[in-house]
Amino acid sequence: MRNALPIRRARRAIPAWMLGALVAVYLLAILNRSLWGEVHQALAASQGIAGWWVLGITVCCRLVGNLVLTLALVTWPRIGKPLLAILVLVAAASAFYASTFGVRLNEEIIQSIFETQWTEARQLLTLGSVAWITAFGVLPALLILFVPVRFTPGWRGLGWRAATIAGAVILMTVPANLAGRNYVYFERNHRGMYEVFNPYAALSGTFHYLQHDVFRKKATMTPIGTDATLAPSAAMAARKRVVVLVVGETARAENQSLQGYGRETNPEMKREGAIYFSDAWSCGTATTVSVPCMFSNLTRAKFDKPLAKSRWNALDILQHAGVDVFWHDNDEGCKDMCARVPHDDLTDAKVPGLCDASGCVDEVLVHDLPARLAAMKSPALLVLHIRGSHGPAYYQRYPAAFNVFKPGCETAEVQTCTYEQTVASYDNTILYTDHILGEVVAALKATPDVDSVMMYLSDHGESLGENDIYLHGADWDTGPSQQKHIPMLMWLSPGWVRDSGVSLECMAQRRTQPASQDNLFHTLLGFFDTRTTVYQAGMDLLAGCRS
Template identity: 35%
Template sequence: MLLRSTLPDPSSAKPGTHPSGLNTGMRPLWVVVLASFWIATVCNVALWRTLARLPDLSSGQAITVSVALALVIGLATAGLLSLLAWRWTLKPVIMLFCVSAAFGAYFMLAYGIVIDKTMMVNTLQTDLRETRDLLNWRLLATVLVLAGLPCVLLWRQHIRLQTSTRQAVSNLAALLATCALLVLVLVLFFQSLASVMRNNTQLRYLINPLNSFYALGSIAARPFQRDESAILPLGTDAKLGASYTAQARPPLLLLVLGETGRSGNFAVNGYGRPTTPGLAKENIASQRNAWSCGTSTAASVPCMFSNFGRANYESRPANYEGLMDVLQHAGLAVLWLDNQSGCKGVCDRIPNADTSQLKVPGLCDGGECFDEVMLHGLDERIAALSAERRAKGVVVVMHQMGSHGPAYFKRSPAAFKKFLPECTNNSLQSCEPQGLVNAYDNSIVYTDHLLTSSIQWLKAQESQNAPAMLYLADHGESLGENNLYLHGMPYSVAPDVQKRVPWITWLSPGFEQRSKIATACLQRQLDAPISHDNYFHSVLGLMNVQTSAYQPALDIYAHCQTGVPPGQP
């Protein structure tokens, strides 16, 4: 006699149910709530720290605003996660949120930065060499605690499954509930939140990880704002001016594009430490009131080589060619040498070379090359350019690694470590303040060596050329002032040290004669307010390139020919 089992057939169990017939496991809604609570509280410690330090908030107000913001962040995060609370997406999406929040929390805590569109562009354009400089045990520990722990618990947690229809209804209900609660919180705390957020705009960039996702969304939306693939021509009418008529010696202009240069740390600008002993012996003009277009390489370099200026660059209707293209249109020989992470599109249409991967003994022994490598073989690189163009004039750009952080100690060879002890840790908050400044100042000492070596190389070309050099940094740097490190803060709230940059000009006697620009004249205007907006037009003016894209009023050198102060029409 066959006996029929009274136990349910496991194969007949509904999806998401235990073979015993019980629907077990945690509901997706509770998983979303717990994950949102973790992210809104623990992962936003950088936000809470900043709120606690606001001088215009009492302790009671800070607590009230913190609670309100935690509710807003938690509800907004829960609303987003409820849209993705499906069987195959819930765990991966929550893990993505946690990992993003962990990395964001570390960098905001360690360097005092905020995360906006510019910072996200920097992140996406970071190369392997720069990434290595950011890795340390503090980063690993932060990610393991903030992301590793919840991800492991989530992965091991059994989630109660539902049919697609019931899950859709549940997700919709959760979304509507979170939206309603979010509106209620905003109404109840509107006055407190509006006042604080209006007076401290940087707070919006600390809301983690929604700041990162918003920044990525803004970047992804760019193609809908303008066609990023098309590069429209600029300065195709460019021609060489009267100084090129029957010239005996063509001009040779060296544009040194600095990286992370703080104007205030250059001794030639009044700094109390001898960071620029070589430049002090040269006949230069060092502008003390120059300002950057942005606070990062990705923002500043394309902007300063364009003719739009800071106010109009982001809202430009299309992408256009830049300064190097106009110089090439005029018939000059141009060359871009890069010892950094690329030219950000500025050199894509002209001859260029990457020197960061060379293997020159003594200059490239530590996994990267010191900036002096760009002078190595420079004569041969120029000789390889078009002879017809070289006969008219040459413009060479050298893009430095400069003072790129956080590993400032890597930016200077041992022979140039004038200030000791220096910080050799890329976790800057663990450095002694003086050791951090020493490491940074040593990088300026080496930049001084590069610039004076470049001037000596230019002097050696005087028999064949009329040489000149212009050095300008892309942005500045924070070295712990107000607990801020590195750069990349939104321009409106960035401290001056991230925006004030060195601008140094050296002209040979031959270049002064052909351009009618005297260094002595420039030295009488060292405190005139100038910016990256002047760069495009000033270089064209130095090279006497005539084009409708050139605006004489923005040429800082034109006043020494016309008598009109820089920046005035």
């Protein structure tokens, strides 16, 4: 009698292979709608290829085999059910953000997820997302955990597992080899489908992030530009020299009135006569790439995050040369770029009127700007890292006084708003950023005996629903221009123009020529007349316009 209950439970339990098969069907049929939509579009574009239907079968076999292999590798006694539950939860969350915002889970997005601060991350936890993930992730995961399962014991169980793994490998490789170069062509041109393949995308992105950034052996810090010195004209200038660099967040060129946009989103910079570079491009489509890249001398074509973080950047070189450098942050941190210079973080500050539970508006960076600039020694570089237009809660990025363009989208679930509402709230963030830049210029103009520069550029752009894509983080080669074409501008004080010999007529011509974040490293060195072998005058935005 004592053994009767376990026997009855064992009889009610389903075989482990059946649970794995049910989970596989659920993942493929329910949590991969974005994947199948992308595969359908890709195959439709390939119908001109002879035997394209064979190609379609091959692609499906590859994807199914990949998933079967993953499930076979995790479905073990004791740990199998918890691992399957976790995979379903991850796949459900990935499916929601992929189908809702068009997010692609590449390595950069995974890194952003791990490094995003809680105040930013919680804005993605909306009522809609929690309800969806609960229904399609939490409840199925609980069902997996509580359903009784029996595993085939001993060598017989290992034999079945080995056969399943072998079958999955055959399913992934044999049809692909039979399809020949047609499949090679398809795979090469549609790698992006794996970035919406659940749960493969999250697992692959996390693995590569851990491999490249977390567990990769930390390289010894390599100083570059150790020969850097300030030219006598800069080091012994009678007048104080100050540069304020404003690093923007998620601003795209398309919505700047200085770019030709219909709404007046840059009134203060227009009034101040800022030099706007209309053909400027980012290094990446995510902060984790663009911020390290813009301060590095590697350029976008040669950029490697671990390498960039193991070398001195522009801030290190300028500090070494004698510039007083300070990083003032209200966003997601400096991505190690300010690790060796003085810096602070105001994302959790408690400044009345400027900060609340959702964080601080960007005026927290400039409300004491005159005093901070006065305290810095000459020559000085102050970096302001603003929150800018960080989404999806655009409506939280500006005070009520800047709610100018209406009606806006008053929720982080921008997919529930009309395109016009989303754009209106986004445009208000651009207008507020323009005001912040105006505050910087006003503080610099208040000290006419100081030669000063204000430079602004965004880290990357943003998609606002065009082609059902939201936010940012797309693959550079295939991503929309809205995520890569960025605003970049500069304001020069009359004293700086006079003492540096900059021709404003020349700059008026330079502003329409191509520019990018690759120029920032050399432009910063050029601001302070830095003499070093790593400086390239051809990459300095002002070099060709100095007399």
